Amino acid sequence: MHDAGEATRAGIATHVGLTRAAVSSLVEQLLEHGFVSEWGKTSSGQAGRPGTVLKVARSGPAGLGVEINIDYVTVCVVDLAGTDRVRLVEHFDNRGVQPSEVLARAARLAARAIGSAAEQDLVPAGVHVALPGLVTGGTVRQAPNLGWQRVAVEGLFAQALLALRPAHRPLPVSSDNEANAAALAELWFGAGTEGVRSFLYLTGEIGIGGALVLGGELLRGAHGFAGEIGHMVVDPDGPLCRCGARGCLEQYAGQAALLTAAGIDADAGVQGVAELERRARRGDPVALSAIERAGQRLGVVLSGAVNLFDPDAVMLGGVYRELMDWLAPAVDRELALRVVSGLWSEDGKRLRASSSLGDAARGAAGVIVREVLADPAACAEREQG
Amino acid sequence: MHDAGEATRAGIATHVGLTRAAVSSLVEQLLEHGFVSEWGKTSSGQAGRPGTVLKVARSGPAGLGVEINIDYVTVCVVDLAGTDRVRLVEHFDNRGVQPSEVLARAARLAARAIGSAAEQDLVPAGVHVALPGLVTGGTVRQAPNLGWQRVAVEGLFAQALLALRPAHRPLPVSSDNEANAAALAELWFGAGTEGVRSFLYLTGEIGIGGALVLGGELLRGAHGFAGEIGHMVVDPDGPLCRCGARGCLEQYAGQAALLTAAGIDADAGVQGVAELERRARRGDPVALSAIERAGQRLGVVLSGAVNLFDPDAVMLGGVYRELMDWLAPAVDRELALRVVSGLWSEDGKRLRASSSLGDAARGAAGVIVREVLADPAACAEREQG
DNA sequence: CGGGTTTTGTTTATTTGCGGCACAAAATCA
DNA sequence: TGATTTTGTGCCGCAAATAAACAAAACCCG
Numbered sequence: 001m002h003d004a005g006e007a008t009r010a011g012i013a014t015h016v017g018l019t020r021a022a023v024s025s026l027v028e029q030l031l032e033h034g035f036v037s038e039w040g041k042t043s044s045g046q047a048g049r050p051g052t053v054l055k056v057a058r059s060g061p062a063g064l065g066v067e068i069n070i071d072y073v074t075v076c077v078v079d080l081a082g083t084d085r086v087r088l089v090e091h092f093d094n095r096g097v098q099p100s101e102v103l104a105r106a107a108r109l110a111a112r113a114i115g116s117a118a119e120q121d122l123v124p125a126g127v128h129v130a131l132p133g134l135v136t137g138g139t140v141r142q143a144p145n146l147g148w149q150r151v152a153v154e155g156l157f158a159q160a161l162l163a164l165r166p167a168h169r170p171l172p173v174s175s176d177n178e179a180n181a182a183a184l185a186e187l188w189f190g191a192g193t194e195g196v197r198s199f200l201y202l203t204g205e206i207g208i209g210g211a212l213v214l215g216g217e218l219l220r221g222a223h224g225f226a227g228e229i230g231h232m233v234v235d236p237d238g239p240l241c242r243c244g245a246r247g248c249l250e251q252y253a254g255q256a257a258l259l260t261a262a263g264i265d266a267d268a269g270v271q272g273v274a275e276l277e278r279r280a281r282r283g284d285p286v287a288l289s290a291i292e293r294a295g296q297r298l299g300v301v302l303s304g305a306v307n308l309f310d311p312d313a314v315m316l317g318g319v320y321r322e323l324m325d326w327l328a329p330a331v332d333r334e335l336a337l338r339v340v341s342g343l344w345s346e347d348g349k350r351l352r353a354s355s356s357l358g359d360a361a362r363g364a365a366g367v368i369v370r371e372v373l374a375d376p377a378a379c380a381e382r383e384q385g
Numbered sequence: 386m387h388d389a390g391e392a393t394r395a396g397i398a399t400h401v402g403l404t405r406a407a408v409s410s411l412v413e414q415l416l417e418h419g420f421v422s423e424w425g426k427t428s429s430g431q432a433g434r435p436g437t438v439l440k441v442a443r444s445g446p447a448g449l450g451v452e453i454n455i456d457y458v459t460v461c462v463v464d465l466a467g468t469d470r471v472r473l474v475e476h477f478d479n480r481g482v483q484p485s486e487v488l489a490r491a492a493r494l495a496a497r498a499i500g501s502a503a504e505q506d507l508v509p510a511g512v513h514v515a516l517p518g519l520v521t522g523g524t525v526r527q528a529p530n531l532g533w534q535r536v537a538v539e540g541l542f543a544q545a546l547l548a549l550r551p552a553h554r555p556l557p558v559s560s561d562n563e564a565n566a567a568a569l570a571e572l573w574f575g576a577g578t579e580g581v582r583s584f585l586y587l588t589g590e591i592g593i594g595g596a597l598v599l600g601g602e603l604l605r606g607a608h609g610f611a612g613e614i615g616h617m618v619v620d621p622d623g624p625l626c627r628c629g630a631r632g633c634l635e636q637y638a639g640q641a642a643l644l645t646a647a648g649i650d651a652d653a654g655v656q657g658v659a660e661l662e663r664r665a666r667r668g669d670p671v672a673l674s675a676i677e678r679a680g681q682r683l684g685v686v687l688s689g690a691v692n693l694f695d696p697d698a699v700m701l702g703g704v705y706r707e708l709m710d711w712l713a714p715a716v717d718r719e720l721a722l723r724v725v726s727g728l729w730s731e732d733g734k735r736l737r738a739s740s741s742l743g744d745a746a747r748g749a750a751g752v753i754v755r756e757v758l759a760d761p762a763a764c765a766e767r768e769q770g
Numbered sequence: 771c772g773g774g775t776t777t778t779g780t781t782t783a784t785t786t787g788c789g790g791c792a793c794a795a796a797a798t799c800a
Numbered sequence: 801t802g803a804t805t806t807t808g809t810g811c812c813g814c815a816a817a818t819a820a821a822c823a824a825a826a827c828c829c830g
Binding site for chain 2: 198212220221223224225228231232236245312338341342
């Protein structure tokens with residue numbers, strides 16, 4: 001039979017519905033361009049001629065992903081098979097720094113990653129940059145937590161990278177929201193989420209980022225700003241938010257609100273969250289009730305989102321991932337109460353912690369990989385021309 | 386030039402990107418089966434041979450749509466060109482009546498519509514039934530306002546219709562949520578919404594129904610329950626809703642809440658709404674503030690939905706359509722304040738009243754028409770076989 | 771008024787992708 | 801060792817679309 005374990009021509013044929021002949025001719029082209037390679041035979045134990053195992057090439061074209069966040073930059077290179085091959089992280093506070101300076105620094109990191117990739121015979125076919133803000137048409141429209149406004153990210157980054165590698169062909173640069181990239185990472189690389197084709201993804205960071213995946217595709221909205229769950233309303237008369245409105249979710253379940261409610265300095269950053277986790281772990285009632293309260297608010301807002309979108313699952317990432325054990329009960333309770341179809345938690349766990357494999361840089365790199373895989377011919381052509 | 390005004394083979398060819406030859410052969414097939422017909426020549430005034438005008442046939446296959454609502458049933462037949470050709474409405478309160486009885490009555494109306502259609506040489510290729518409730522897999526999972534639960538609508542309706550027309554081939558029956566059908570009607574037949582490919586649609590009826598259209602496609606969600614905006618939360622500790630939770634939008638901006646707040650009997654139905662409109666029109670402060678208050682709540686919830694979904698527009702239908710003049714300012718104010726991208730009302734009116742042409746029965750009929758148009762060959766084949 | 775131009779629709783040849791089928795290859799089974 | 805089973809690969813043909821040539825039917829202009 002055609003196990004999902006190993007890919008053979010015949011297996012693919014029955015899987016996709018094409019003839020073996022058709023698959024054969026397509027595979028031949030991919031082999032020719034080096035996108036896939038044959039890896040010996042299947043030893044299935046069953047009768048019949050064994051199939052030749054096909055594997056996606058672990059060298060050649062790759063994806064380069066860059067995540068620029070508030071207090072760190074991550075760069076990673078992913079090969080066609082989807083595995084992380086290079087990963088570089090640099091911590092420093094990007095707040096208040098000139099955008100061009102931040103992007104130049106990210107470009108230096110990217111250039112180093114490209115070097116490391118070259119040592120493994122990997123050649124990035126493009127760069128995808130993920131940022132915590134409203135990104136559209138290659139520019140950051142606004143990123144309040146970075147303090148950016150109308151920054152032409154793609155252009156600046158491409159320019160900085162070209163300055164570092166003058167002899168090379170310029171890499172195509174694309175860009176997107178950080179939550180979108182993280183959601184895609186979850187979709188493509190997440191563990192245990194195989195059947196989940198549509199979900200709501202939340203990243204609890206300084207701000208609350210959100211993304212929607214629908215049927216395996218990212219939902220971008222008419223202007224590319226979909227998923228901004230952090231500014232759904234908890235209380236119309238609540239505290240003022242940086243966005244100008246009152247009572248946004250971010251003011252109740254954002255990192256700062258969470259830490260403040262637990263009696264921890266809101267500017268403590270990563271250490272603050274670690275401290276909160278420690279206190280929760282040893283049962284500190286103030287910490288627990290702070291988390292519980294945030295979870296309840298999160299649950300109320302999420303129930304609205306679930307009623308609107310009816311996803312398979314809700315994934316919590318970022319800070320929420322570490323606090324999941326204490327956060328989940330409150331969130332789940334509200335969802336079970338308020339999701340109108342009445343079938344929340346009817347089939348399996350629908351509230352999940354984001355898989356640790358899912359991060360924005362990897363998702364960003366995945367975007368490039370997907371582009372290459374979507375049209376290998378175009379890529380091979382560009383490689384030669 | 387290839388005006389959008391009249392369709393010719395050459396015009397279609399440049400429009401879709403195919404060759405004139407390819408279009409020609411395809412058109413020939415459609416002509417053969419009677420889906421389109423030639424309607425003389427273009428008199429463009431420009432040089433060159435005039436094209437033969439092609440029009441979608443106004444006889445032959447058609448769509449039959451049935452809307453079963455709380456206090457009325459509408460049936461309509463739409464031809465391939467998308468125009469209403471038969472429309473029958475029957476008012477009676479369906480609450481508390483046996484589902485099979487309601488469906489049988491709807492089937493009788495449908496049978497009459499089929500008869501009227503036949504007089505115009507129109508033959509429905511299928512029936513689509515729209516209902517105010519959670520519909521999935523051909524059954525109503527729950528329709529609180531009708532008092533239905535787990536009703537196998539498609540089966541019952543098909544059976545009832547077959548009993549009325551024993552000599553005929555059974556029509557394929559499909560079903561969906563009423564708000565979904567209304568949204569599709571707006572999408573396909575709505576006036577002045579040509580460029581709007583993704584929007585949020587609200588029907589203010591006894592309950593508040595909602596639907597999401599994204600890129601010209603209905604967003605159904607993982608289980609088919611997407612769009613339930615009526616149960617997004619205004620206040621977690623608010624009044625108890627029929628769904629079991631507290632503080633749902635329906636309790637603040639639903640028809641009953643609206644009437645009660647204005648001091649009108651909530652059970653007054655259509656007359657009640659008409660009375661509210663009269664009072665608003667003559668400036669009754671109680672009525673105006675009731676509408677304003679509902680609009681504000683609606684705006685708060687809608688801002689969340691807009692942040693999440695980033696649609697081109699928000700369409701208000703049902704009761705809201707008549708109250709639009711007094712409702713819109715409050716709704717728009719909240720949206721302008723809370724939509725985080727900051728570009729609400731930057732480009733044109735994004736809050737709109739639903740076009741009067743859009744109603745659920747017509748949308749339901751449109752579903753059938755689209756199915757026929759999507760695969761005319763299958764339809765023609767079924768016609769003969 | 772009659773040729774030149776322009777646009778349309780059709781015809782014919784060619785390409786392309788895939789299904790159908792047959793066949794060789796390579797394993798297990800008896 | 802032969803039968804069976806499954807895989808991968810040619811070869812033929814169909815179906816659809818492109819390309820290119822051509823006929824038809826209008827307008828333009830001298």
